[in-house]
Amino acid sequence: MGPGPSDIHPRVLAALGQPVIGHLDPACVAMMDELKDLLRYAFQTKNALTFAVSGPGSVGMETCFVNLVEPGDKVIVCRNGVFGGRMIENVQRAGGVAVVVEDTWGEAVDPQKVEAALKQNPDAKMLAFVHAETSTGAQSDAATLAALARQYDCLVIADTVTSLGGTPVLLDAWGIDATYSGSQKCLSCTPGLSPVSFSERAVERIKARKTKVQSWFMDLNLVLEYWGGASKRTYHHTAPVNSLFALHEALVMLAEEGLPQAWARHRRHHLALKAGFEALGLQFVVREDARLPQLNAVYVPAGVADAEVRARLLKDYNLEIGAGLGPLAGKVWRFGLMGYACREENVRLCLTALGKVLSDMGHGVPAGEAEAAMELAYA
Numbered sequence: 001m002g003p004g005p006s007d008i009h010p011r012v013l014a015a016l017g018q019p020v021i022g023h024l025d026p027a028c029v030a031m032m033d034e035l036k037d038l039l040r041y042a043f044q045t046k047n048a049l050t051f052a053v054s055g056p057g058s059v060g061m062e063t064c065f066v067n068l069v070e071p072g073d074k075v076i077v078c079r080n081g082v083f084g085g086r087m088i089e090n091v092q093r094a095g096g097v098a099v100v101v102e103d104t105w106g107e108a109v110d111p112q113k114v115e116a117a118l119k120q121n122p123d124a125k126m127l128a129f130v131h132a133e134t135s136t137g138a139q140s141d142a143a144t145l146a147a148l149a150r151q152y153d154c155l156v157i158a159d160t161v162t163s164l165g166g167t168p169v170l171l172d173a174w175g176i177d178a179t180y181s182g183s184q185k186c187l188s189c190t191p192g193l194s195p196v197s198f199s200e201r202a203v204e205r206i207k208a209r210k211t212k213v214q215s216w217f218m219d220l221n222l223v224l225e226y227w228g229g230a231s232k233r234t235y236h237h238t239a240p241v242n243s244l245f246a247l248h249e250a251l252v253m254l255a256e257e258g259l260p261q262a263w264a265r266h267r268r269h270h271l272a273l274k275a276g277f278e279a280l281g282l283q284f285v286v287r288e289d290a291r292l293p294q295l296n297a298v299y300v301p302a303g304v305a306d307a308e309v310r311a312r313l314l315k316d317y318n319l320e321i322g323a324g325l326g327p328l329a330g331k332v333w334r335f336g337l338m339g340y341a342c343r344e345e346n347v348r349l350c351l352t353a354l355g356k357v358l359s360d361m362g363h364g365v366p367a368g369e370a371e372a373a374m375e376l377a378y379a
């Protein structure tokens with residue numbers, strides 16, 4: 001129950017264990033085509049350029065920035081946690097100029113600040129933000145931010161690593177031009193793949209570049225000949241075939257469950273966990289209206305040894321949770337409820353284990369209260 005990788009369903013692990021086939025084998029090509037359709041469903045998009053980058057979410061992030069940012073391009077970047085900071089790095093390393101809109105860690109991106117930045121920088125070409133900040137558990141209003149960017153003629157880059165499969169991600173309805181996600185969060189697949197999607201506007205921008213993309217591996221013009229719809233597929237790099245089998249299966253499972261059902265499941269278990277946490281006296285970092293169901297960050301109670309609690313949970317209950325990052329290091333715990341890990345038995349285990357560990361360390365609440373609050377929430 002950390003911030004990812006999440007547990008992997010046995011069906012996905014079984015798919016991973018299939019014999020490898022050549023990455024240019026017709027069966028593999030057919031599987032990759034299906035994978036693209038499944039990703040379009042997950043992202044709710046018709047974007048032709050939708051596929052899985054061979055690399056973790058960070059490579060997906062870099063793929064978006066190195067292809068869309070040309071030297072000198074001004075990009076408005078929102079930072080309200082760790083991953084917004086990485087976006088700034090990406091813009092700068094691609095030779096762009098980052099105009100940073102800062103928000104307090106734990107808060108959603110403030111659309112008013114973004115609008116002010118768009119007004120002050122009429123030459124800005126893009127707006128970049130993190131939809132679901134895994135470092136804090138805050139969700140930003142992607143629809144509003146994207147609409148603002150379009151009003152000021154900016155392309156929109158959104159990080160959907162933690163949101164995809166856990167809360168609504170509606171690329172086309174919201175008008176997101178480029179996005180990257182991860183295989184190991186709410187999709188509950190093996191780490192190491194990054195689903196990405198680019199709108200027509202983004203593809204036009206990439207095709208109209210005056211300079212070559214400085215990364216050979218991530219240059220979408222070259223990757224396209226490999227992942228593209230054209231019948232002739234040319235060798236670019238050896239795709240991680242078995243990982244793609246696994247992602248295919250994870251996405252089939254998501255489609256079988258249905259996106260609305262998956263979103264509702266994340267919300268249901270989040271509410272049960274929240275009820276239990278509140279009975280334990282824990283306080284959430286994020287205001288209720290911006291809280292991610294799949295990433296529950298709560299403050300470490302005063303006087304409680306953060307690392308010892310996490311170590312005991314791992315050693316005595318085989319339960320992993322996440323620590324705080326950056327300014328929240330040592331101050332918060334992050335409980336993931338992502339994908340296959342988002343189920344009742346984990347919520348039960350977590351509340352019982354945490355209640356016991358806290359009481360063993362002298363910070364207990366009467367036994368059974370967290371469980372009772374949880375039962376009430378489930379009922």
Ligand SMILES: *Cc1c(COP(=O)(O)O)cnc(C)c1O
Pocket residue numbers: 004056057058059061083130132133134135159161162182191192
């Ligand atoms: C996990 C995560 C990433 C990075 O993904 P990796 O697979 O670890 O490279 C990027 N953005 C967000 C919001 C994340 O949660």
